[in-house]
Amino acid sequence: MAATLIGASVNGVVRHKGNTVVSVSDQPGSGSTEARLTSCSDTGQKLSIRASIEGDGCTGENKKGENKPQAHELFRIFEDSPRFEFTSGDSQLYPRPLSASDLSSSVKDGSQIRVAYQGVSGAYSETAAEKAYPNCEAVPCEQFDIAFEAVEQWLVERAVLPIENSLGGSIHRNYDLLLRHRLHIVGEVQLPIRHCLLANHGVRVEDLTRVLSHPQALAQCENTLTKLGVIREAVDDTAGAAQFVALHKLKDTAAVASLGAARIYDMNVLAQDIQDDVDNITRFLMLAREPVIPGTDRPFKTSIVFSLEEGPGVLFKALAVFAMRNINLTKIESRPQRKRPLRQPVESSNGAPKYFDYLFYVDFEASMADPNSQNALRHLKVSQATLTISELYYQSIPSGVMGPLGVPMTKALTEGCVGIKVQVFNWEDGGVGEVEWFPW
């Protein structure tokens, strides 16, 4: 039975579903059933969409005008797709990104895998989600942390989130969120990013005073935007920027976004490939509730995070455990220790400045199933009296097209320098992992 969304109009209120109301009625003589979904915005504005469904032989109205297959089907469609943004009486319908209030609703059944991404339809992250999980249902989320929570709360099965870009660098927010949430990195995808300058039809480059986009996208187009001499304004995502410019019919503002976004929001492409380098790639992490078990049958990547006591050469010594075993490091990132951003030096009583305290994230090309990597981590743990590893986690995942690995947040991180957490795998009986604690 096929259903078509056929329009938007102001309507009445029949049955409540949160701030949404759904009514279903037969269209006498037409052989079809119609459903109306009405949503009240926070400002009290009432807007609705209408859907019709063709009859299947059961179109006659029963006495009460209810309980008919068509009505149920229409209801199900709305129940399954409650996330539409109502912007004006005659506007197009765009999927609304998940917000915090959506996280309390239950997960719906469905054979398709649901993958959360940050942004709205047309965002690069949506393309990355579809590349990572072909045929998935990509679910837009307002913010990165909503995407993490959507997986944790079983609203979706996976999240695909950007972690770094070849021109703009790391997406620090996601490094921080990896440790605040309990998800595992189970793979990665790389996506070539080709930015366009999008404006409403009839707008010329000379008319522009302002450009909206995601901060990463603005950074990746630094040269072009400097030449244009426009004001840059950061918004949540590139497609959201295009949607905003289109909906508000702005004549002096453009968006930096994808060709796909231009199509979705019916915008004119003023310029293509405006990023600073043709080779512009963003790496996205695939996140799941369950980790992958590392093996040795194909290339794996592993990620760890640790902190160090201050002192000369401590980072050098930590990284040497990999170098001496010929283990290739692919990424190192440091982030402030949010729980203890400053450390008091021993001589602090005489007014010496405080040290900044960091967490180090390291990705390396080896599987934790490989004794070489196991020895490296053992060495990292035991070899240096001057090194205190406050936290170490790891997980391995297939690399190649896929990439680095995951991160269960552990007690050590939340409670300070208590020891090292090592996931021990019994490779002989098929590699089921267990966690052991080695207190300092």
Ligand SMILES: O=C(O)C(=O)C[C@]1(C(=O)O)C=C[C@@H](O)C=C1
């Ligand atoms: O705004 C988007 O379209 C996104 O998908 C986000 C994002 C990012 O966070 O880096 C993804 C890829 C590009 O690097 C630019 C922006």
